[in-house]
Amino acid sequence: MSDTTLKNGVNALVEQIDSRVASFFNSCVHCGMCADACLFYTETGDPKYTPIHKLEPMRRVWKRNFTFWGKLAAMVGLSKPITDEELKEWEPLVYDSCTLCARCPMVGPVGNDIAYMISKERAGMVAAGHAPPGLKGATVRAVEIGSPMGATWKTVQAQIRHTEEDTGLKIPVDQQGADYMAIMSGMETVNFPEYLGSLARIFKQAGVSWTLCSDAVEATNSGIQIGSPDIAAELVQRIVDGAEKLGVKYVISPECGHAYMAIRWSGPNLIGRPYKFKVIHILELLDQLREEGRLRTEGMEDERVTFHDPCQLVRRGGVLEQPRRLLKMVASNYVDMPDPGVWNWCCGGGGGVSANERADALRIKVFSRKKAQLDAVGGVDKLVTSCSNCRIVMEDAVDAYNLNFKIFGMAETIAAHLPSDTKTAESGESSS
Amino acid sequence: MKKQTTLGDQLRQRGISRRTFLKLCAITTSAMALPPTMIPRVARALEKAPRPSVIYLSFQECTGCLESLTRSHAPTLENLIFNSISLDYQDTLQAASGTAAEAARETAMKQFYGKYLLIVDGSIPTKDNGVYSTSAGRTNVDTLKEVAAGAAAVVAVGTCASFGGIPYANPNPTGAVPVSDLIKDKPIINVSGCPPIPVVITGVLAHYLTFGEIPALDRLGRPAAFYGESIHDRCYRRPFYDQGKFAKSFDDDGARNGWCLFELGCKGPTTHNACATTKWNGGVSFPIESGHPCLGCSEPNFWDGGGFYRALSQTTAPVGMWAGAAAVAGAAGGAAMGAAGRRKRAAAKREHHVVTAEELKKKGKEGQS
Numbered sequence: 036m037s038d039t040t041l042k043n044g045v046n047a048l049v050e051q052i053d054s055r056v057a058s059f060f061n062s063c064v065h066c067g068m069c070a071d072a073c074l075f076y077t078e079t080g081d082p083k084y085t086p087i088h089k090l091e092p093m094r095r096v097w098k099r100n101f102t103f104w105g106k107l108a109a110m111v112g113l114s115k116p117i118t119d120e121e122l123k124e125w126e127p128l129v130y131d132s133c134t135l136c137a138r139c140p141m142v143g144p145v146g147n148d149i150a151y152m153i154s155k156e157r158a159g160m161v162a163a164g165h166a167p168p169g170l171k172g173a174t175v176r177a178v179e180i181g182s183p184m185g186a187t188w189k190t191v192q193a194q195i196r197h198t199e200e201d202t203g204l205k206i207p208v209d210q211q212g213a214d215y216m217a218i219m220s221g222m223e224t225v226n227f228p229e230y231l232g233s234l235a236r237i238f239k240q241a242g243v244s245w246t247l248c249s250d251a252v253e254a255t256n257s258g259i260q261i262g263s264p265d266i267a268a269e270l271v272q273r274i275v276d277g278a279e280k281l282g283v284k285y286v287i288s289p290e291c292g293h294a295y296m297a298i299r300w301s302g303p304n305l306i307g308r309p310y311k312f313k314v315i316h317i318l319e320l321l322d323q324l325r326e327e328g329r330l331r332t333e334g335m336e337d338e339r340v341t342f343h344d345p346c347q348l349v350r351r352g353g354v355l356e357q358p359r360r361l362l363k364m365v366a367s368n369y370v371d372m373p374d375p376g377v378w379n380w381c382c383g384g385g386g387g388v389s390a391n392e393r394a395d396a397l398r399i400k401v402f403s404r405k406k407a408q409l410d411a412v413g414g415v416d417k418l419v420t421s422c423s424n425c426r427i428v429m430e431d432a433v434d435a436y437n438l439n440f441k442i443f444g445m446a447e448t449i450a451a452h453l454p455s456d457t458k459t460a461e462s463g464e465s466s467s
Numbered sequence: 468m469k470k471q472t473t474l475g476d477q478l479r480q481r482g483i484s485r486r487t488f489l490k491l492c493a494i495t496t497s498a499m500a501l502p503p504t505m506i507p508r509v510a511r512a513l514e515k516a517p518r519p520s521v522i523y524l525s526f527q528e529c530t531g532c533l534e535s536l537t538r539s540h541a542p543t544l545e546n547l548i549f550n551s552i553s554l555d556y557q558d559t560l561q562a563a564s565g566t567a568a569e570a571a572r573e574t575a576m577k578q579f580y581g582k583y584l585l586i587v588d589g590s591i592p593t594k595d596n597g598v599y600s601t602s603a604g605r606t607n608v609d610t611l612k613e614v615a616a617g618a619a620a621v622v623a624v625g626t627c628a629s630f631g632g633i634p635y636a637n638p639n640p641t642g643a644v645p646v647s648d649l650i651k652d653k654p655i656i657n658v659s660g661c662p663p664i665p666v667v668i669t670g671v672l673a674h675y676l677t678f679g680e681i682p683a684l685d686r687l688g689r690p691a692a693f694y695g696e697s698i699h700d701r702c703y704r705r706p707f708y709d710q711g712k713f714a715k716s717f718d719d720d721g722a723r724n725g726w727c728l729f730e731l732g733c734k735g736p737t738t739h740n741a742c743a744t745t746k747w748n749g750g751v752s753f754p755i756e757s758g759h760p761c762l763g764c765s766e767p768n769f770w771d772g773g774g775f776y777r778a779l780s781q782t783t784a785p786v787g788m789w790a791g792a793a794a795v796a797g798a799a800g801g802a803a804m805g806a807a808g809r810r811k812r813a814a815a816k817r818e819h820h821v822v823t824a825e826e827l828k829k830k831g832k833e834g835q836s
Contacts, residue, residue, distance in 0.1 A: 050815035057808070101808045103800075161827075162820050178824035263822040335608035384599040 044163020157262020184221035251277025260387030292347030383426030473516035528589030594642025734763030
């Protein structure tokens with residue numbers, strides 16, 4: 036059994052070693068600077084968490100298969116092939132202690148994208164059967180039920196009903212030819228229903244033509260997290276089919292970091308063709324509406340507010356200034372933590388770590404980095420972010436550390452300040 | 468011999484207020500890359516420090532280094548400290564000449580034996596028994612060895628004293644060598660540059676007075692605080708380099724727009740010095756800011772680097788037939804390796820194993836059991 040799975044794993048690694056990975060391994064100067072960029076290293080001090088070390092199995096496969104000296108050493112028996120035990124040993128390093136936050140590529144002197152390489156290494160690990168049980172379960176649910184959190188269309192329908200009652204607005208579903216199609220992360224469907232209501236109210240005020248799609252609501256891509264390109268492509272394809280069937284111009288990525296990365300950047304490569312629509316992050320859309328004067332707010336909060344930049348938005352997505360411009364519309368006491376924007380530290384639970392119960396204790400431990408960032412500004416009353424996964428991970432840690440502030444999503448923060456006349460719009464009216 | 472007054476006394480006599488003095492200490496502390504908490508310590512040490520005895524020997528040099536130090540924009544800490552040390556021998560500056568001058572040197576050496584600082588400016592000729600540069604009838608080699616024997620430390624000022632400089636350049640007719648080739652048993656601080664930045668030498672002196680030891684040095688014996696980073700890394704034109712915007716000649720649009728001077732031979736990437744941050748003439752400018760490439764004057768062998776206006780990426784020696792053949796062989800080898808790699812990947816693609824939910828479920832259970 037393990038012979039075939041090991042062969043599958045090594046084969047997948049060979050397949051994943053593209054010219055970028057090869058040149059990254061080649062150009063690594065072993066400076067070790069990536070260690071200090073990684074919160075798993077800084078918070079534990081354990082050198083095994085040095086990012087490049089997490090790539091050791093893949094590096095050995097590269098050396099043995101793609102380099103002159105590696106091939107020669109293999110030929111005369113000086114190097115041993117990778118074993119199943121070694122892959123097993125590396126599994127926690129590859130899945131539990133890397134959130135694919137991509138902070139390490141920012142510091143390396145030769146620009147090696149270690150996060151990109153880890154996601155490729157995961158392809159080999161999962162093909163060899165070495166992925167965490169929690170992440171496997173989430174991926175199975177994503178493929179079979181349609182959501183890693185187990186939320187079905189029925190769950191969404193119930194949420195739509197509640198939201199329509201709360202807001203008095205009709206949530207448009209399967210509207211052919213709408214401009215925007217919204218998708219949601221499973222986390223929003225299950226834990227943060229306020230997101231949907233906030234969208235409805237903001238879009239009503241701004242006059243945005245939008246819709247949900249009953250075939251494609253789930254934005255989270257567990258395939259990307261576990262590292263299987265096949266499953267990742269299948270999940271992206273569902274959204275692409277839904278959006279192209281409805282003929283929308285844009286798909287709105289929700290407040291979720293990896294969902295954004297998956298649908299916007301990885302998606303076309305995974306399915307092998309360009310989309311017939313564009314992908315826009317909800318923060319980009321809100322900021323665009325603000326700029327066009329279609330998003331109006333009233334009232335300022337004087338609480339001390341800060342913003343947690345989700346890794347995939349700043350380091351992979353360039354959504355940097357939008358949240359700050361939006362927050363300054365409604366908060367008079369906005370403060371940036373040290374290392375804001377592209378240098379922000381991860382919440383500790385991205386890249387599938389939060390779906391992996393085995394990593395819970397480590398994830399809580401490394402939150403001390405975020406705590407230090409918050410301590411440096413003397414604490415805040417309110418933390419806003421635009422990733423429901425960051426949010427749930429931080430809410431968890433706030434309990435564990437006995438911290439005293441509340442966490443909110445961006446859309447609901449803005450929606451809370453919509454002028455009152457649009458808050459109580461008459462029910463039954465379609466917003467499209 | 469002068470009485471042992473402290474530096475604090477000297478400054479007060481010269482009408483320097485304590486506020487000004489503390490300000491100067493802060494500047495020096497930050498120039499030395501020390502934490503701000505060190506400012507009071509630097510101030511205390513400088514104020515209490517007896518004026519150190521300094522013997523300044525000039526060998527094969529052009530006096531440019533001394534000009535740089537003494538004619539730096541005034542009144543600055545460089546000037547103050549430099550005027551406030553007990554400069555007991557400097558053959559260019561001192562009024563005494565002949566045997567009187569040599570007697571001053573001998574007296575200072577006797578009085579402060581083991582404690583005085585020796586500053587050396589210029590390289591030392593060794594060929595033909597050192598006859599190419601002599602003073603008071605003695606060769607530079609002899610004078611250096613004698614004075615260095617009683618010194619606490621030697622500061623080699625300028626590239627000639629540090630690395631040999633221009634006299635050392637090919638074909639080196641006088642057999643010139645840097646101080647470090649002759650003196651092996653004393654700490655040597657190389658303050659290289661042609662000439663060096665004035666604040667660097669005063670920084671070294673201030674550090675020595677404050678901590679009683681020489682500052683951290685880089686692998687070439689230069690104070691790491693000043694020579695730790697390359698000109699290129701701190702250059703304000705660096706963004707143009709990163710964008711690939713280069714001036715191709717001194718009068719093209721690129722030059723007028725202030726683009727990177729790399730292709731005009733700038734040695735900034737391989738030169739370690741503080742010019743790009745400290746600048747010259749009181750922070751007015753530095754060569755690159757004036758539109759000229761860095762010559763690399765603070766690096767060893769800068770004169771033999773194959774032309775100031777030749778880009779670093781060009782070779783200094785003619786590329787022969789062998790190099791061409793090696794390049795062709797290398798390219799062919801690389802292409803063969805690349806093709807082999809591609810074949811391997813293609814084979815792996817053919818054997819691609821699709822990970823399914825079924826499989827994950829099965830193994831998920833295994834993993835949990």
